[in-house]
Amino acid sequence: MNTSALATTHLTVSCIGAGRLGTTLCRLLVEQQSAIRISIGQVLNNSLESSLKAVDFIGDGSAAKDSARLEPADIWLISTPDDAIQEVTEALAQCGVLAPGNIVFHCSGSLSSKVIRLPDNQCYRASVHPTHSFANPEKSISRFPGSSCAVEGDEQAVAVLNALFSAIGGVCFPLKSDKKGLYHAATVMACNNLVALLAISKQMLAEADIDPAQQEQILNPLIGQTIDNYLSNPDPADSLTGPISRGDQSTVATHLDALSSEPQWHAAYTVLGEVAVGLARQQGFASDDDLKKISDLLASATDQ
Template identity: 40%
Template sequence: MLTLNIIGPGRLGKSIARLAQPHYQIAGVCASSLASSRDAVAFIGAGQACATLADLPSADLFLLAVPDAMIAEKAIELAESGVVQAGNVVFHASGASEASLLLPLKAVGASIASMHPAFSFADPARAISTFAGTLCALEGDIEACDTLHDFVLALGGKPFTLAKGGKAAYHASLTMAANFLVTLADLSIKTAQQAGISDEIAQSLVMNLMQQTLENIKALGPAAALTGPILRADQLTIEKHLAVLNNKVSHRCYQSLGLATINLARDKLSATQQFALSQIFS
């Protein structure tokens, strides 16, 4: 059984360790304080609580689950600790940063990678019961990615590999899909309230439609799921929308998304219609 050290057992770190625990031996757990390390060990149900990186036992895999801004610093400290040996796999779980942050560990003989689960670890207790099937992005050294492919499968996840240099595009995609969807919901609800609709009804109206649309996208794909005035080249309706959006942020968002939607609907619009619509949104 391969061994695993956890550095930074926050919500993600201790959740991953708990999921790995039946298949990997949890060797050491190192947090910012010994008390925090002990609390994490209690949640994980295995491992040796460590006060410093130098106290970590030897292990096959090392997960740096520290905040993104601390990864490079901790990589240097870990390399200098003498704990990591040639042949070990060291990986971090940042969504935006690449494995290259761990280069100091490559210099001591480790293979390096990043593994990012497309999952929210807001509640570790809930995370361990709902993680199954989660897509996990891998990038870095081939040897490390091969090891982490099996690691992700053991967690119950679904591994896939990013193209070299693809981490920023991957994370931008997730940000648009998750964060911007929340922003779009907020702008839609506020626009509905502008029509005199109550907060409760506005939220229900927008949420129900967004849910139906997501189901259509999943079943049909984005292009086939598209409906609305742009697909119909309904210039009059679009002009009415733009006229009533007196909030500058909502107005600009409608314009930008409208231009993107013309491109999505291009196969169903004539060149003349595309030009006319783009003039309205510009």
């Protein structure tokens, strides 16, 4: 593929592992209206039944029975679970269907394009991680536009994928290959671990004999206000309220005492409390002396 001829190009994308993300991206690529026309070549899943279902949802392409029957394509989207990517790309290379200039890319958040093992350097490798939750492909079709997409890999592949993901509404940005682990952990902190933290909060309320309906009444507006404050202030320090922001040492001591019987809650509180002390220093509402005492309290609680 001549990547400089992108202005008026018709490209074929084949997908190995068309699950929630793969089916959504293939359909968006087929439906996008840019100068680069996309057709889906083949779809290869674990089972033929699953491949046929994916083709039906995408509305283009055909199901492949196995990797030995794959036909040539310009771009190969590998959207299997992360653990299968290396093995699948090795099988792709061995079946002899790849041609010089093909692009092979995956969508893992934590793995870089280096996990794609191709025997020679005639194909271009990349990874594109969309910061989007593809739980329901039908919903993701309309909600995908505006999603950030971290792109890294060979320059030629990055140029083509930036154009294609921008055409489906993605907001592409470059990411260094060796920073993918850290980047992905950051997105997990803001998404999955936030859910885990809210689960802890609910468990604490239950332990305080508050029933589930009341727990939601207490937490939901508070969560909404906190997220709202955070989203309207780019600096997290601007959104911090509560005892650490005020320098209330005795309140923090009461909390640590109340949490002492549950090591997981206690550990989460002390670690995040230390981060909050740093934010409170930035804010400047509490005195340095009070914040130092809170920091010492948290540190001695961690040592116990």
